[in-house]
Amino acid sequence: MKTSLFIIIVLISGAFAGLIHGTVNFAIVEPYLDQAIGIENQNLFESGEEEDTPEFWVEYEGYRTWQKSGQILAGVILGTSVGALFGIVFAYSRNALPGNNDVKKSLLLAGIMWLTLYIIPFLKYPANPPTVGDGETVVLRAILYLSFIAISGFAAVGFYQLSKKLQNNKKLFALIGYGVFITAVFFAMPENPDEITAPMNLVNEFRLMSVLGVTSFWASIGIILGLFWRKLSPQKETSNYN
Amino acid sequence: MSELRQINVSKNGIPKLAILALSIVFAAGLFVVGFDQGHIFSLVYGEQAFTDLYLHELTHDMRHAAGFPCH
Incomplete structure (x- = not known):
């Protein structure tokens, strides 16, 4: 290679x-973030933690512009x-993936990773907008979220390895095994400790936009890497023979 | 007289160097966007970085949008 x-x-x-993920988020998620941060500001005024003064809004506009400008840059870093x-x-699984070209193989793998590393963990620990989330519990929530992603990912690899040892007509048992295992983990893992105090329609619409944004990433990476791989074939090594 | 021929051979071996480099990129990028609370800048700016949270604020919107826990 x-x-x-x-x-x-x-x-x-x-x-x-x-870049695509960040751009999609900029278009469809930002309005919900603004709305949620507006509620957060109102809560700060009502609790007396902040005062509704011109100085507050100058400072707010400053860091909000910084946050928004980071959306696309953070998308590139995360991507x-x-x-x-x-x-x-993909490099390790390409030969084992079904499909007659690299784009199909890459898209299939992107779909599997989207499901196991994003959708299943999302069902347990869905994305939340600002105003939802206690700063005191952020480390615990990070550990729970990362742990569930890791468990789901390693379980998928483990059950795939198991499927290779099974005869063709029994390979389905590995998939069922993963389903049973991750369902058990789903119910065994602790719940998100934070109470949702924001309006549920805002939270649900934000979550839907979040899913669309992340899905745009996985679809894009599947297509783009597949196209590059098909065009440039990095697995082929050039050797000189006399 | 020898003839130089160039042929392509397919090898399944994946270079360890590439795996190492990509693993570092994965871990570093994930930490920056998903989990940094001032830790990286604290290497230069000390305790003040945990108050300023420049990287956290820069990645704040993506952090929420991508499903990572935030404040």
Whole structure:
């Protein structure tokens, strides 16, 4: 395998997919973030923690502009990061993935990783807008979320390895095994400790937009890396023979 | 007289260097966007970084939108 080419196409694919993710979020998630932060500000005024003064709004506009401007940059960073993981998994699983071309294989893997690393953990610990979330519990929530993602991901790999040892007509048992295992983990893991005090229609609409944004990332990374791989074939090594 | 021929051969081996480099990119990027609370800038700015939270605020909107826990 051509090491440099492999690394470069993986990083570029991730960055592009992250750029798309950030841009989609900028268009569809930002209005909900503004709305939620507006509620957060009202709560601060009502509790007396902040005063509704021109100075407050000058400071608010300053950091809010900084936060919004980071949406796309953070998308590129996160996309490059998750894209790196995707590239590693694709390189190892490409020969085993069904499909007659690299785009189909890459898209299928993106779908599997979207389901196991995002959708299933999301069902247990869904995204929340600002105003939902206690600063005191952020470390606990981070540990729970990351743990569930890791358990789901490693379980998927483990049950895939198991499926390779089963005969063709019994491979379905590995998939059922993953389903049973992750369902048990789903109910065994502690709930998010924070109470939701924001309006539920705002929270639910924010969550829907969040899913659309992350889905745009996984669809993009599947297509982009698949296209690069098909065009450049980094798995082929050039050798000189006399 | 020798003839130089170039042929492509497919190998399944995945370079360990590439895996190491991509793993570092994965871990670092995930930490920056998903979990940093001033830790990275604290290497330069000390305790003040945990108050300023520059990286946290820069990644704040993506952090919420991508489902990571925030404040």
